[in-house]
Amino acid sequence: DTGVSQNPRHKITKRGQNVTFRCDPISEHNRLYWYRQTLGQGPEFLTYFQNEAQLEKSRLLSDRFSAERPKGSFSTLEIQRTEQGDSAMYLCASSLRDGDTEAFFGQGTRLTVV
């Protein structure tokens, strides 16, 4: 499978726990994006990387959220001290280079905080 891969697909965690999600982009893509989507809404931008550099972070990305892409390949999104409001679908996307190329999305990680 050469598409964008996200793991895990589902995560249920207790409030206050830390969680980490992984995204493996399409191999030659150097842009990687994280989005959050709540029920009935379109995806909201969280952050994006150009290779290993994190170029922009949304104000939605509170200090409990951190994203990394250490070698310019896969990326991780960590949420510390989870809250019920963090429950959402977390989507990862990649594109070949800059904004004029098509973005491909993974299947997402659905987080439920109980």
Place this chain on the structure above:
Amino acid sequence: KQEVTQIPAALSVPEGENLVLNCSFTDSAIYNLQWFRQDPGKGLTSLLLIQSSQREQTSGRLNASLDKSSGRSTLYIAASQPGDSATYLCAVSTSYDKVIFGPGTSLSVIP
């Protein structure tokens, strides 16, 4: 700040009907516009990508148009089928190199 809206929020049509979904954006300085399909609880599938220099793109029964000056795009679906039932999302790639989504149109095609 770029904002994307979609009308209608929901649409229900009988099978076989042609339909149009609308997308509007506030800042015409876009690189491209994409239409995505999302099935319930699933990720996004890219349907069509229109570059900022293009006016339309076609794929099978789908045709998407782009009018940058007016900040509008339409997705035309011909001869709708029950399998087309899904949420359709419009997204623009901005000069800040990120993709901004609209809230989506939920389509239901009734057999």
